[in-house]
Amino acid sequence: MNPPFPTAQGAKDQAKRLRAKMTAKGQKIGHAKSLELIAHRYGFRDWNAMSAAIAAAPAPSWAPGDRVTGKYLSQPFRATVVDVALVRPGWVRVGLDLDEAIDVVAFDSFSNHRSRIRGTVGPKGHSAEHTSDGHPQLQLDF
Incomplete structure (x- = not known):
C-alpha cells in the first residue's frame, strides 16, 4: 500500500x-x-x-448541506457537511455535524462524546493521519 x-x-x-x-x-x-x-x-x-x-488530482466534492457517512477514529457515523475548504489540490477540510454523538475514547472507564468533527481528507476520502491500528482517523464514504 x-x-x-x-x-x-x-x-x-x-x-x-x-x-x-x-x-x-x-x-x-x-x-x-x-x-x-x-x-x-x-x-x-x-x-x-x-x-x-x-x-x-481532483478534490473530493462535498458541499455544505450534503449528507455523508464514514468513520471517525473507527466509529461509524452519519452526518451533515457544515463547511468545506480547499487545503491544497486534491485535499479539503470538512466540518461535520454528526446525527448522533460518537465516543472518541477507547477506554471503558472514560468517555468523550463528539457531535461535531473537523478533518482534512484527500482524493480517496480519507485523512493522511492514522490511528495506532493503521486506520485513517477520518474516512468519508463516496
Missing part, C-alpha cells in the same frame, strides 16, 4: 530530507535523483509522472 499522496511541495520537502539523510550516511545524491526516489516510493515510474498526477 502506498503512503498518503503528498502535495508537490510536500514531495519536494521529502526529497530534500532524503538527500540530507543520504549525504549524512556518505551516499551523496543530486536533487533530481532524490525526487525520482520519492516518486518510486509512491508507486510512480518517475518524478514527471508523479508531478503530473499531483497536479491532476
Whole structure:
C-alpha cells in the first residue's frame, strides 16, 4: 500500500530530507535523483509522472448541506457537511455535524462524546493521519 499522496511541495520537502539523510550516511545524491526516489516510493515510474498526477488530482466534492457517512477514529457515523475548504489540490477540510454523538475514547472507564468533527481528507476520502491500528482517523464514504 502506498503512503498518503503528498502535495508537490510536500514531495519536494521529502526529497530534500532524503538527500540530507543520504549525504549524512556518505551516499551523496543530486536533487533530481532524490525526487525520482520519492516518486518510486509512491508507486510512480518517475518524478514527471508523479508531478503530473499531483497536479491532476481532483478534490473530493462535498458541499455544505450534503449528507455523508464514514468513520471517525473507527466509529461509524452519519452526518451533515457544515463547511468545506480547499487545503491544497486534491485535499479539503470538512466540518461535520454528526446525527448522533460518537465516543472518541477507547477506554471503558472514560468517555468523550463528539457531535461535531473537523478533518482534512484527500482524493480517496480519507485523512493522511492514522490511528495506532493503521486506520485513517477520518474516512468519508463516496
